[in-house]
Amino acid sequence: MADQDMLENDQPLLVAESLSKSYGRIAACRDVSFSLYSGEVLAIVGESGSGKSTLLQLLSGQLAASGGHVSYRMRDGVTRDLATLGEAERRFLFRTDWGFVHQDPAQGLRMAVSAGANVGERLMAVGWNHYGRIRETASDWLGRVEIDVARIDDAPRTYSGGMRQRLQIARNLVTEPRLVFMDEPTGGLDVSVQARLLDLLRSLVAELNLAVIIVTHDLAVARLLSHRVMVMKGGRVIETGLTDQVLDDPREPYTQLLVSSILPP
């Protein structure tokens, strides 16, 4: 029970305040504010061009904001404004406490080196240097994402799309990050492969108490994985709340349109 009470009183992990990004006269992202807590999964939904991927880039410090701030509570408990981090500090954060799962695994993996090296590389980046232990941990993670350990020495270019995506997840989670960004992680996969991946993500997120910010245009993905959802349109957050509340009782015209556009299976 102590853990649970802590959960109710703790500090946010990441806070966005009035984030904006414009390209010349085009505002890709306008005045977005929210707080994310440990173990919380937030889905950002909206159609192409709604600004959701821009927002993800702003939140993960890959894109400089035109206005507003993102602050993050570091592992030492100190909350820092991402804009004030040095390049080395930011890269270290990315290698240790954060993960980023790209829609296209080729963007998040090194396609020509072995699966084991893909996972092991993140460990070496945080100072692991014992080859046996790195390989053992990499094998363990391949197992956790349901990749046959016999494939550990094969390069991901020999893998199927679903396997590549699972390898990318293993590579991201091996350093036990507290926050993972995901950009359409199930996009471009067959439905059956998607279901398996979603199920895997769902159990890993719960098991590791991960905070996740996931961008998706698929409301079924949002429903299955997220606690909260933000609906974006024209660079603005137009509706936000508990996922089941927003999807079952949508308020805004655009959200009602999105929800009513889902084809029944």
Next chain:
Amino acid sequence: MTAMIDIADAKKTFTMHLQGGIELPVVSGVTFHVNPGECVVLSGPSGAGKSSILKMIFGNYRCDSGRIGIRHRDTLIDLATAEPRQVLNVRRATIGYVSQFLRAVPRVATIDVVAEPLIVNGMARADAQARAGELLHRLNIPERLWQLPPATFSGGEQQRVNIARGFISDLPILLLDEPTASLDAANRAVVVALVAEKKRQGVAMVAIVHDEEIRHLIADRIVDVTSFAAAA
């Protein structure tokens, strides 16, 4: 006695923006309370707003106005205004909901679907599965099905899995939406017995039950939802 659920003047209207913004009033002036160990049954014809009220108590539907007071770990929380995180905490520790239909994740075995609420609250997997097995057994789901995902089960089997999942936790509030709708007499009797056990444990329940006989067996009080009919 301190009520577990205390609803005052709650109101719900749907605005259908895709249909020219027509307003569908659902309920207004919803006011009732539920004490520990009591089962309140909502009555009224289809479309009177019974399920909507249940969803409002679970925080699934938002309220336009009024209060949805829930006793959560010795404090009173108003779900009508609570933050999403608070609503999730209330659902994890206080309110269980047995819906009419099972919404399960593909690939997850039945036994794990049922055990999940206990695991989420920190029980060891093996212990949680043991309790899930007992309940599935009581609800006549044969053991050979336990390792299969419930997606391919019959309607009645799925509902029994759903009931097992809803009744497994020791949550102080349970919301039941037609828990016996597609069950045979033997399984209806099991559900009636489960409700009686929850009452003895002091659980506060709100139920929707169309079957007169079942209603008579489980209701301590009946709240007529037609009195909350929203003025159009």
